[in-house]
Amino acid sequence: MNNENVRRATLAIALLTILSMTLKGQGLATPGGRTITIHESGSRCLPYAIERIADITGVPINYEGVPIENPADMEDLANTIIRNGSAAVIHRPIARGGVLNVTVYLSGVDAGADALSAVQAVLDAYRRAQLPGDYAVEQKGGRIYVFPTQTLSANGIERDVMPVMSTPITFPVADREVVDTLQLIADSISKKAGVRVILAGQPFSNDPRVTLGADAQPAREVLARLFEQYGELPYYALYNPEARVYYLNFIPVRTSQPRPPVQAPAQPRSSTQASANPWFSKKPTS
Numbered sequence: 001m002n003n004e005n006v007r008r009a010t011l012a013i014a015l016l017t018i019l020s021m022t023l024k025g026q027g028l029a030t031p032g033g034r035t036i037t038i039h040e041s042g043s044r045c046l047p048y049a050i051e052r053i054a055d056i057t058g059v060p061i062n063y064e065g066v067p068i069e070n071p072a073d074m075e076d077l078a079n080t081i082i083r084n085g086s087a088a089v090i091h092r093p094i095a096r097g098g099v100l101n102v103t104v105y106l107s108g109v110d111a112g113a114d115a116l117s118a119v120q121a122v123l124d125a126y127r128r129a130q131l132p133g134d135y136a137v138e139q140k141g142g143r144i145y146v147f148p149t150q151t152l153s154a155n156g157i158e159r160d161v162m163p164v165m166s167t168p169i170t171f172p173v174a175d176r177e178v179v180d181t182l183q184l185i186a187d188s189i190s191k192k193a194g195v196r197v198i199l200a201g202q203p204f205s206n207d208p209r210v211t212l213g214a215d216a217q218p219a220r221e222v223l224a225r226l227f228e229q230y231g232e233l234p235y236y237a238l239y240n241p242e243a244r245v246y247y248l249n250f251i252p253v254r255t256s257q258p259r260p261p262v263q264a265p266a267q268p269r270s271s272t273q274a275s276a277n278p279w280f281s282k283k284p285t286s
Contacts, residue, residue, distance in 0.1 A: 032108030173213030
């Protein structure tokens with residue numbers, strides 16, 4: 001091969017390498033790889049975006065919302081209701097919403113790594129949109145956790161947040177129905193963290209039992225031990241700034257089914273029994 005042919009071959013290889021890297025950056029290179037766009041809006045844009053990532057990747061992602069304290073991080077939601085034959089407008093504060101529009105590349109090689117990368121991209125977009133509070137993401141024990149790190153306090157000062165799902169809880173080992181165990185976990189968090197956590201539903205259509213206890217362990221780790229026996233079922237702890245409570249939901253990863261509407265219970269349930277709730281898919285789906 002003469003020098004001119006060598007030069008041409010070298011140039012062709014270089015161009016192909018650059019093209020391959022460009023295509024990979026666009027999500028078009030690796031076999032099984034693809035580019036996805038996540039677009040969510042409104043007050044719950046972040047948990048919806050995270051749930052969307054879970055549905056696309058098949059990776060369970062646990063989420064805890066930031067506690068909203070400052071009026072600047074809230075907006076008014078007006079609902080018209082009919083009362084005694086007359087229309088009445090009810091106002092309630094909700095978290096200030098926005099729009100998240102993120103394009104990410106999924107390699108298709110490592111679902112966990114893809115999900116983690118996508119969540120990080122969504123959180124970056126959340127910060128750029130200057131939406132309430134701040135979050136971190138962590139991968140531990142094969143699970144992904146998204147949790148709040150800062151919020152704007154009522155007096156206008158940014159303060160660090162202790163995630164309620166990291167609250168250490170203690171209760172004796174015993175054989176209980178799973179729903180009673182979940183209620184016990186929610187009540188234990190409430191007592192220790194000083195903020196009410198309401199169980200938003202029963203994640204099983206039947207009444208399985210579990211033998212479980214906790215000794216000053218973070219609540220999220222206690223839940224992980226529980227669901228090791230029944231398959232991964234991520235939690236979504238959603239904060240209600242009006243009632244100043246967390247609603248603890250367990251939402252299965254849905255790869256093909258539409259997402260149910262998310263809304264707070266009309267009335268808090270008692271601390272002794274959980275019941276069905278629109279936030280909640282009662283039976284996990286595969």
